[in-house]
Amino acid sequence: MSMPGKSKMKTIAIYSLKGGVGKSTFAVNLAWASATLSARRTLLWDLDPQGASTYLLAPEAEARDSARAVFSRDVDPRELARPTTIPNLDLLAADTSLYGLERLLFELSKKKRLSKLLDNLEKSYDRVLLDCPPGLTETAEQVLHAADILIVPVVPSPLARKSLDDLVSTLVQRGGKHPPILPVFSMVDRRRKLHAAALEAYPDWPVVGYASLVEQMGVKRLPVGAFASQSTAAAQFAAIWSAIERRLAQD
Secondary structure (H helix, E strand, O other), X not given: OOOOOOOOOEEEEEOOOOOOOOHHHHHHHHHHHHHHHOOOOEEEEEOOOOOHHHHHHOOOOOOOOOOOHHHHOOOOHHHHOEEOOOOOEEEEOOOHHHHHHHHHHHHHOOOOHHHHHHHOOOOOOOEEEEEOOOOOOHXXXXXXXXXXXXXXXXXXXXXXXXXXXXXXXXXXXXXOOOOOEEEEEEEEOOOOHHHHHHHHXXXXXXXXXXXXXXXXXXXXXXXXXXXXXOOHHHHHHHHHHHHHHHHHHHO
């Protein structure tokens, strides 16, 4: 995939109301696709205090305990961003200080704090991907103001559409508006009747299947495309990234 023409920086948030849906897996693999397939200068900003993206991309990460300082002390996020082993891909790592971020953002009462921090990255990156903490949080409200598109992983079920509609309704109530949403089916097992029925009901939603290769990310601590570039899973993540780039190009 060749890089499209030069454009302003775009922010892609990977977000879910609940954990355990593969959110960080999507964040890491889409960041790899941005950096490698589109040759974009890419930053993955891990905002989830559980730090799954940080674990996968930074095997030798230091315990800096400074991730929250970007919000609390006007630290330039570029000062904390570090290159990964993947060309064009930097990481702004999570650490335990993020467990206090929700209270800090509430006390700051600045709904566009994240947006202003992202403005500082405009000259350094083409794409910023946000691995967001799950749930309806102060961070989520910041993301609503900052992101150009929301990627929402959904595990297939008869309630898949309802869960997405509930999310949209809640986001509108909390933020007044929201960026475009791209739902993606995660951890799909077509042998399961409920999964197959959900895919049939929403054939336009991109799909990433349940695969042992995806689980191996936790052992290899790399995106799927970095160690299994010809796999079905790598192709699925690449297709989702292509859909994201097409959607961003429309704006």
